[in-house]
Amino acid sequence: MSVTQTAGQHRTETTASAAARIMEHCDELGTHSSMEGGIERVYLSPEHAEVDALAAGWMTEAGLRTWRDASGSRIGRLEGECPGLPALILGSHLDTVPDAGRYDGPLGVLLAIEVARRIAASDRRLPFALETYAFHEEEGVRFGATLLCSRALAGTWTDDLWELRDADGVSLAEAFGTFGLDPARIQDAARRHQDDGPKGVVGYLEAHIEQGSLLEEADLPLGVVTSIAGARRFEITVTGEARHAGGTPYSRRKDALVGASEIVVEIERIGKERDVIATVGQMSVEPGGVNVVPGTAVFSLDLRAETDQRRDDAWQLIRAALDEMATRRGLGVDINQIHEARSVTCAPQLMRAVETGIQQATGTTAEPMRIWSRAGHDAMAVAEMCDIAMMFIRCHDGISHAPDESVLTDDVAVALDAYEAAVWALADQYQN
Known part of the structure; x- marks a missing residue:
């Protein structure tokens, strides 16, 4: 078992052991559910609070400063070469559909945390801050509106959302108050691409299972997303x-x-x-x-x-x-x-960084497979605010939104190396 070398930093932990930890954390998140015999976690629920606490602990262990934003997202931040720089955001979601699998969303969150852990342990600093986002409302299960937390980040939250009600008649505004959030502060969650300070954003990367079978059919662990449907x-x-x-x-x-x-x-x-x-x-x-x-x-x-x-x-x-x-x-x-x-096109320079990361992690100069995403993702909402790109990870038989959702630990290991390498590639682009 080889020791990973990235950006000249000697690793004291193998990629395989980090990937195993990610898989264990996916299993642990799967035990927090409102559904008997299956997985279901919805926005502003007790299960939201439970997995948010887990994510906060994992981010802290990775060396990040962590807090919850005005929409309920969990954020971890690693400063760059100096404090207060704009951030590159790595994100995905922790909420689920009813009777869900363990990897749609959570895998991307956990990969982001592990990338941040590695960079925090590196002897090299990034020319921007690095932030990990765990969104808690992507699927739209409870209130019927999708991408709520990523819309809050992008500043596209609208007042009509407050009147949405769940199956029990509870309004979104009421659920906010019960959870301990203040509806009047929702705009505090918004970030600005043009801001040069700590509220600024350099770009957004998301790692996600493919939710399709193209990578498996091509016998490839990873692919680059070109656009989102x-x-x-x-x-x-x-x-x-x-x-x-x-x-x-x-x-x-x-x-x-x-x-x-x-x-x-x-x-x-x-x-x-x-x-x-x-x-x-x-x-x-x-x-x-x-x-x-x-x-x-x-x-x-x-x-x-x-x-x-x-x-x-x-x-x-x-x-x-x-x-x-x-x-x-x-x-x-x-x-x-x-x-x-509307469809969203991934930014060419961010796609190039993801491609570079995949090539380094897989040890090939071949161009990675390019795939347009048939499913929606948080990146769609974030694209209203900044450039985005995505990396897909092979999932067995393309099964998603179901208990049989499955990924290989070896693919997670390759994805971790590729994700980190993509961040360093962006750092090189940023400095040049």
């Missing part, structure tokens, strides 16, 4: 006429479910043809009787693509198919867009 989500209602199934011939039927089903198949065809991600994940039917022609069908559509133009072009085709179907079948269609996020 722009998404639009819709609730589509098809309205027909509910009638007794036995007494209504086909020629007289206005079956909302048959019309909606026709469109679902068309959505899949358009998605494949246009190389976009088009998913119908929910559908409900009324009245719902076994012997009643459905009068209403309501379904969701999640539409994502590498570029906003490609996504929007696919939507125009889907919209045309909806209109044609409704006219032909005598049905009504109502479309409600419930979410839109």
